[in-house]
Amino acid sequence: MNQDQLKQAVGQAAVDYIKPHLQKDSIIGVGTGSTANCFIDALAELKNDFDGAVASSEATAERLKSHGIPVYDLNSSGTLDFYIDGADETNDHLQLIKGGGGALTREKIVAACAKEFICIADESKWVDLLGTFPLPVEVIPMARSYVARELVALGGDPVYRQGFVTDNGNVILDVHNMSIQSATALEERINNIVGVVTNGLFACRPADVLLMGTADGVKTIKAKN
Numbered sequence: 415m416n417q418d419q420l421k422q423a424v425g426q427a428a429v430d431y432i433k434p435h436l437q438k439d440s441i442i443g444v445g446t447g448s449t450a451n452c453f454i455d456a457l458a459e460l461k462n463d464f465d466g467a468v469a470s471s472e473a474t475a476e477r478l479k480s481h482g483i484p485v486y487d488l489n490s491s492g493t494l495d496f497y498i499d500g501a502d503e504t505n506d507h508l509q510l511i512k513g514g515g516g517a518l519t520r521e522k523i524v525a526a527c528a529k530e531f532i533c534i535a536d537e538s539k540w541v542d543l544l545g546t547f548p549l550p551v552e553v554i555p556m557a558r559s560y561v562a563r564e565l566v567a568l569g570g571d572p573v574y575r576q577g578f579v580t581d582n583g584n585v586i587l588d589v590h591n592m593s594i595q596s597a598t599a600l601e602e603r604i605n606n607i608v609g610v611v612t613n614g615l616f617a618c619r620p621a622d623v624l625l626m627g628t629a630d631g632v633k634t635i636k637a638k639n
Protein backbone atom coordinates (compact mmCIF):
# COMPACT_ATOMS: atom_id res chain seq x y z
CA MET A 415 0.00 0.00 0.00
CA ASN A 416 1.23 3.50 -0.75
CA GLN A 417 1.00 6.36 1.75
CA ASP A 418 -2.34 7.63 0.39
CA GLN A 419 -3.85 4.16 0.77
CA LEU A 420 -2.52 3.92 4.33
CA LYS A 421 -4.17 7.28 5.13
CA GLN A 422 -7.47 6.07 3.70
CA ALA A 423 -7.18 2.86 5.71
CA VAL A 424 -6.70 4.69 9.01
CA GLY A 425 -9.48 7.16 8.16
CA GLN A 426 -11.85 4.24 7.68
CA ALA A 427 -10.48 2.52 10.81
CA ALA A 428 -11.31 5.61 12.88
CA VAL A 429 -14.87 5.60 11.55
CA ASP A 430 -15.17 1.89 12.45
CA TYR A 431 -13.71 2.64 15.91
CA ILE A 432 -16.24 5.35 16.81
CA LYS A 433 -19.28 3.91 14.99
CA PRO A 434 -20.57 1.66 17.83
CA HIS A 435 -20.44 4.61 20.26
CA LEU A 436 -22.19 7.25 18.18
CA GLN A 437 -25.59 8.52 19.25
CA LYS A 438 -28.02 10.85 17.49
CA ASP A 439 -26.83 13.79 19.64
CA SER A 440 -23.08 13.04 19.42
CA ILE A 441 -20.75 15.84 18.35
CA ILE A 442 -17.20 14.85 17.47
CA GLY A 443 -14.02 16.88 17.12
CA VAL A 444 -12.20 16.69 13.79
CA GLY A 445 -8.58 17.54 13.05
CA THR A 446 -6.80 18.98 10.04
CA GLY A 447 -4.60 17.62 7.27
CA SER A 448 -4.58 14.98 4.56
CA THR A 449 -5.13 12.07 6.98
CA ALA A 450 -7.95 13.89 8.76
CA ASN A 451 -9.46 14.54 5.31
CA CYS A 452 -9.55 10.79 4.69
CA PHE A 453 -11.39 10.40 7.99
CA ILE A 454 -13.90 13.12 7.02
CA ASP A 455 -14.57 11.46 3.66
CA ALA A 456 -15.18 8.10 5.36
CA LEU A 457 -17.30 9.75 8.08
CA ALA A 458 -19.77 10.99 5.49
CA GLU A 459 -21.34 7.51 5.32
CA LEU A 460 -22.40 7.91 8.98
CA LYS A 461 -23.77 11.43 8.74
CA ASN A 462 -27.29 10.37 9.72
CA ASP A 463 -26.02 8.55 12.83
CA PHE A 464 -24.69 11.57 14.77
CA ASP A 465 -25.42 15.26 15.23
CA GLY A 466 -22.35 16.99 13.81
CA ALA A 467 -18.76 18.05 14.33
CA VAL A 468 -16.47 20.73 15.71
CA ALA A 469 -13.70 21.62 13.26
CA SER A 470 -10.09 22.43 14.12
CA SER A 471 -9.65 24.67 11.07
CA GLU A 472 -11.55 26.57 8.41
CA ALA A 473 -10.41 23.98 5.84
CA THR A 474 -11.83 21.13 7.88
CA ALA A 475 -15.09 23.02 8.42
CA GLU A 476 -15.44 23.45 4.67
CA ARG A 477 -14.76 19.78 3.98
CA LEU A 478 -17.26 18.65 6.64
CA LYS A 479 -19.91 20.97 5.22
CA SER A 480 -19.24 19.74 1.69
CA HIS A 481 -20.37 16.30 2.90
CA GLY A 482 -23.48 17.73 4.57
CA ILE A 483 -22.09 17.26 8.09
CA PRO A 484 -23.19 20.13 10.39
CA VAL A 485 -20.35 22.13 11.95
CA TYR A 486 -20.81 23.56 15.45
CA ASP A 487 -19.07 26.23 17.50
CA LEU A 488 -17.03 24.65 20.29
CA ASN A 489 -18.51 27.09 22.82
CA SER A 490 -21.95 25.58 22.36
CA SER A 491 -20.85 21.94 22.12
CA GLY A 492 -19.58 21.08 25.62
CA THR A 493 -17.48 17.95 26.08
CA LEU A 494 -16.91 15.94 22.91
CA ASP A 495 -16.86 12.14 22.91
CA PHE A 496 -14.00 11.89 20.41
CA TYR A 497 -11.31 13.97 18.76
CA ILE A 498 -9.79 12.42 15.62
CA ASP A 499 -6.67 13.87 14.04
CA GLY A 500 -3.40 13.10 12.28
CA ALA A 501 0.11 13.90 13.45
CA ASP A 502 3.53 14.77 12.09
CA GLU A 503 5.31 12.52 14.61
CA THR A 504 4.29 10.14 17.40
CA ASN A 505 6.33 8.24 19.99
CA ASP A 506 5.30 5.20 22.01
CA HIS A 507 3.76 7.36 24.74
CA LEU A 508 1.53 8.78 21.97
CA GLN A 509 3.07 12.17 22.56
CA LEU A 510 2.89 14.01 19.26
CA ILE A 511 4.32 16.77 17.16
CA LYS A 512 1.53 18.46 15.24
CA GLY A 513 1.07 21.66 13.31
CA GLY A 514 2.65 20.88 9.97
CA GLY A 515 -0.57 22.26 8.50
CA GLY A 516 -0.50 25.22 10.88
CA ALA A 517 -3.72 24.36 12.74
CA LEU A 518 -2.02 23.38 16.02
CA THR A 519 -3.77 25.84 18.35
CA ARG A 520 -7.33 24.99 17.37
CA GLU A 521 -6.34 21.32 17.25
CA LYS A 522 -5.04 21.48 20.82
CA ILE A 523 -8.17 23.29 22.01
CA VAL A 524 -10.57 20.80 20.42
CA ALA A 525 -8.47 17.84 21.64
CA ALA A 526 -8.62 19.25 25.18
CA CYS A 527 -12.42 19.15 25.03
CA ALA A 528 -12.60 15.49 24.04
CA LYS A 529 -12.97 12.44 26.24
CA GLU A 530 -10.90 10.35 23.83
CA PHE A 531 -8.21 11.53 21.40
CA ILE A 532 -7.78 9.11 18.50
CA CYS A 533 -4.64 9.75 16.46
CA ILE A 534 -4.60 8.40 12.91
CA ALA A 535 -1.29 8.11 11.09
CA ASP A 536 0.69 5.99 8.70
CA GLU A 537 3.77 4.28 10.06
CA SER A 538 6.14 6.91 8.62
CA LYS A 539 5.06 9.14 11.54
CA TRP A 540 6.34 6.71 14.23
CA VAL A 541 9.61 7.82 15.87
CA ASP A 542 11.72 6.74 18.84
CA LEU A 543 12.44 10.33 19.80
CA LEU A 544 10.34 13.35 18.86
CA GLY A 545 12.05 16.23 17.11
CA THR A 546 13.20 15.28 13.62
CA PHE A 547 10.10 17.07 12.31
CA PRO A 548 10.55 20.83 12.97
CA LEU A 549 8.40 21.88 15.93
CA PRO A 550 5.74 24.44 14.91
CA VAL A 551 5.14 27.34 17.30
CA GLU A 552 2.22 29.73 16.75
CA VAL A 553 3.21 33.29 17.67
CA ILE A 554 1.48 36.67 17.92
CA PRO A 555 2.99 38.58 14.95
CA MET A 556 4.55 41.46 16.94
CA ALA A 557 6.40 38.97 19.19
CA ARG A 558 7.99 37.02 16.33
CA SER A 559 11.59 38.21 16.75
CA TYR A 560 11.49 38.09 20.54
CA VAL A 561 10.09 34.54 20.56
CA ALA A 562 12.66 33.48 17.96
CA ARG A 563 15.50 34.71 20.22
CA GLU A 564 14.02 32.81 23.18
CA LEU A 565 13.78 29.63 21.09
CA VAL A 566 17.43 30.00 20.07
CA ALA A 567 18.28 30.31 23.78
CA LEU A 568 16.50 26.96 24.28
CA GLY A 569 18.78 25.38 21.67
CA GLY A 570 16.51 25.45 18.61
CA ASP A 571 16.81 26.99 15.15
CA PRO A 572 13.50 28.77 14.48
CA VAL A 573 12.52 29.41 10.87
CA TYR A 574 9.71 31.85 10.03
CA ARG A 575 7.04 30.15 7.88
CA GLN A 576 7.02 32.88 5.24
CA GLY A 577 3.66 33.89 3.82
CA PHE A 578 1.63 31.68 6.15
CA VAL A 579 -1.05 33.13 8.45
CA THR A 580 -2.96 30.86 10.82
CA ASP A 581 -6.75 30.81 11.08
CA ASN A 582 -6.21 32.92 14.22
CA GLY A 583 -4.28 35.63 12.33
CA ASN A 584 -0.88 34.64 13.74
CA VAL A 585 2.46 33.44 12.35
CA ILE A 586 4.37 30.16 12.70
CA LEU A 587 7.99 29.58 13.66
CA ASP A 588 9.19 26.07 12.75
CA VAL A 589 11.91 25.09 15.21
CA HIS A 590 14.61 22.84 13.78
CA ASN A 591 17.20 20.82 15.72
CA MET A 592 15.34 21.08 19.02
CA SER A 593 16.42 18.42 21.49
CA ILE A 594 13.25 17.00 23.05
CA GLN A 595 14.26 15.02 26.14
CA SER A 596 11.18 15.74 28.27
CA ALA A 597 8.32 16.56 25.91
CA THR A 598 5.96 17.69 28.70
CA ALA A 599 8.56 20.04 30.23
CA LEU A 600 9.46 21.52 26.86
CA GLU A 601 5.81 21.98 25.88
CA GLU A 602 5.21 23.97 29.08
CA ARG A 603 8.51 25.89 28.79
CA ILE A 604 7.80 27.09 25.24
CA ASN A 605 4.20 27.96 26.07
CA ASN A 606 5.53 30.20 28.86
CA ILE A 607 7.37 32.47 26.41
CA VAL A 608 5.41 35.70 26.14
CA GLY A 609 3.90 35.98 22.67
CA VAL A 610 3.61 32.22 22.10
CA VAL A 611 0.03 31.12 21.53
CA THR A 612 0.91 27.44 21.70
CA ASN A 613 3.42 24.96 20.34
CA GLY A 614 2.95 21.74 18.41
CA LEU A 615 4.00 19.37 21.19
CA PHE A 616 0.98 17.36 22.31
CA ALA A 617 2.63 15.77 25.35
CA CYS A 618 0.77 17.13 28.38
CA ARG A 619 -2.36 15.80 26.68
CA PRO A 620 -1.14 12.97 24.44
CA ALA A 621 -3.39 10.86 22.25
CA ASP A 622 -5.28 8.03 23.96
CA VAL A 623 -5.08 5.62 21.07
CA LEU A 624 -3.16 5.48 17.80
CA LEU A 625 -4.59 3.80 14.71
CA MET A 626 -1.43 3.29 12.68
CA GLY A 627 -1.49 2.27 9.04
CA THR A 628 1.14 -0.35 8.21
CA ALA A 629 1.84 -2.72 5.33
CA ASP A 630 0.29 -5.45 7.51
CA GLY A 631 -2.91 -3.51 8.19
CA VAL A 632 -4.07 -0.94 10.74
CA LYS A 633 -2.65 -1.48 14.23
CA THR A 634 -4.41 -0.19 17.36
CA ILE A 635 -1.79 1.10 19.78
CA LYS A 636 -2.38 2.37 23.32
CA ALA A 637 0.09 4.67 25.03
CA LYS A 638 3.02 3.01 26.79
CA ASN A 639 3.00 3.82 30.53
Ligand SMILES: O=C(CO)[C@H](O)[C@H](O)COP(=O)(O)O
Nearest residue numbers: 447448449500513514515517
Ligand atom coordinates in the same frame (compact mmCIF):
# COMPACT_ATOMS: atom_id res chain seq x y z
O1 LIG B 1 -1.12 18.84 12.72
C1 LIG B 1 -1.59 18.83 11.62
C2 LIG B 1 -2.10 20.06 10.95
O2 LIG B 1 -1.85 21.20 11.72
C3 LIG B 1 -1.70 17.56 10.87
O3 LIG B 1 -2.40 16.64 11.64
C4 LIG B 1 -0.33 17.04 10.59
O4 LIG B 1 0.40 18.02 9.92
C5 LIG B 1 -0.39 15.76 9.76
O5 LIG B 1 -0.86 16.08 8.46
P1 LIG B 1 -1.05 14.98 7.35
O6 LIG B 1 -2.15 14.08 7.81
O7 LIG B 1 -1.39 15.76 6.12
O8 LIG B 1 0.26 14.24 7.22
